[in-house]
Amino acid sequence: MSAEAFNSLFSILIGFAVAGALASGYQAYAERPPGFELLQQGVTPRRFAAVPFLVFAAPFIIMRNTLRGARIERRRFEFVMLATVIAGFWSMMSGTFLVMTLRAAGVLT
Numbered sequence: 547m548s549a550e551a552f553n554s555l556f557s558i559l560i561g562f563a564v565a566g567a568l569a570s571g572y573q574a575y576a577e578r579p580p581g582f583e584l585l586q587q588g589v590t591p592r593r594f595a596a597v598p599f600l601v602f603a604a605p606f607i608i609m610r611n612t613l614r615g616a617r618i619e620r621r622r623f624e625f626v627m628l629a630t631v632i633a634g635f636w637s638m639m640s641g642t643f644l645v646m647t648l649r650a651a652g653v654l655t
Contacts, residue, residue, distance in 0.1 A: 553645075558634060561641025565606035568599060580607060602644075605637035 547555075572580045580603055584596040600607070612629040615621045648654045 554638060557641035557645055558638045559641070560644050561602075561637030561639070562605055564640070564644060565603050565637060568603040569606040569610075572599070572603070579610070581611075582607065602640050605633040605640070608633040608636070 569580050580599070582600065582604075584600060585593055587593075608629055612621075612626055612633070616626045645654065
């Protein structure tokens with residue numbers, strides 16, 4: 547495995563892990579699962595606070611909604627595959643940001 551492929555895989559895994567941890571932490575705190583409706587609730591400061599959270603938790607939310615939709619609504623395979631690719635790409639981008647931040651802080655070498 548090349549170094550570029552390993553870095554991409556590591557970024558995807560970090561992105562999904564952080565997304566899952568954020569979503570699970572929110573669900574434990576709020577006693578309901580997170581969703582994109584957070585952008586439509588509350589006053590304006592709460593909406594602005596939800597944006598960074600959703601940026602990093604979105605891959606988990608997309609996959610949760612996709613798998614529920616595939617099971618309950620019998621969505622077509624093409625839509626499930628497209629949502630999986632989108633969640634994976636989003637996870638890679640947020641994971642890349644996190645890895646770059648950890649490298650800049652000196653945690654990763």
